Amino acid sequence: MMVIQPINYSFFQQPTLDLARALLGKLLVKETELGTVSGWIVETEAYIGPEDRAAHGFENRRTKRTEVMFGPPGYAYTYVMHTHCLMNVVSGEIGCPEAVLIRALEPCCGIDLMYQRRGKEKKELALTNGPGKLTKSLGIVKGDYGRALFEYPLFIAEGKEIGSIAVGPRIGIHNSREAVHYPWRFWVKDSRFVSK
DNA sequence: TATGGGATTGTCT
DNA sequence: GACAATCCCATAA
Incomplete structure (x- = not known):
């Protein structure tokens, strides 16, 4: 049986835009009592606080919600958007509010459990081709805020x-405004599993 | 305590 | 394409 091992911490110690690219093809894994679910990352977006009007940490806005982004890289920043939970990888140096949003996965393991969580009538593509969908399929919740990745x-x-x-x-x-146009979204060009 | 808005999704037109 | 669902959080008072 194949054992899946977490990546080395040093992987997270690279500039945010580089990390956003490097995450493509990596596996995102969540283990719960119900089982293990994983998927290959096929789409990411970078958010670089101080200069990025679209980021929650714009102008170094430091609140209870954004606090984890000011810490060291390699931790989970989860937050609730409308009715859904979104998942980010904190990146950048300590004191810099930067993160990479995981927008889409290609299902790997635990597909039965994904259907169970998302609804059996869903198509395979609809399991993980959006930031709110993949968190539901993997069982990632707001309570995962601050977890080491x-x-x-x-x-x-x-x-x-x-x-x-x-x-x-x-x-x-x-x-x-101007941040709308920043080319900070990355995806695997030939993947069927990207969002939109 | 009240208010306004959002890094989404699903449904309807 | 438009909009409702539904709720957390930041901000102001």
């Missing part, structure tokens, strides 16, 4: 080789 039960692991990477503007931030 290099330890069980919620972690990043080595994945598989990917083809070319596509780059473009981020999604869902139309009120963010």
Whole structure:
């Protein structure tokens, strides 16, 4: 039986835009009492606080909610958006509110459990092709806020080789003026599992 | 305590 | 394409 190991901590010690690319093809894993679910990351977005009007940490806004982004990289920043939970990987140096949003996965293991959580009538694509969908499939919740992503039960692991990477503007931030156009969204060009 | 808005999704037109 | 669902959080008073 194959054992999945969390990635080394040093993986998270790179600039946010580099990390956003490096995360493509990696495996995101969540273990619960119900079982283990994982998926290969195929789409990410970078948020770089001080200069990024679309980021929650814009102008270093430091609150209870954004606090984890000011800490060391490699931890989970989860928050609730309308009726859904979204998952980010904290990046950047201590004191810098930067993070990478995980927007889409390609299902890997635990697909039965994904259907159980999302609804059996859903199509396979609808399990993980959006930031709110993948958290539900993996069982990631607001309570995972601040968890280390290099330890069980919620972690990043080595994945598989990917083809070319596509780059473009981020999604869902139309009120963010000039930041709307920053090319900080990255996805696996040939993947069927990206959002939208 | 009250208020306004949002890094989404699903449904309806 | 438009909009409702539904709720957390930051801000102001």
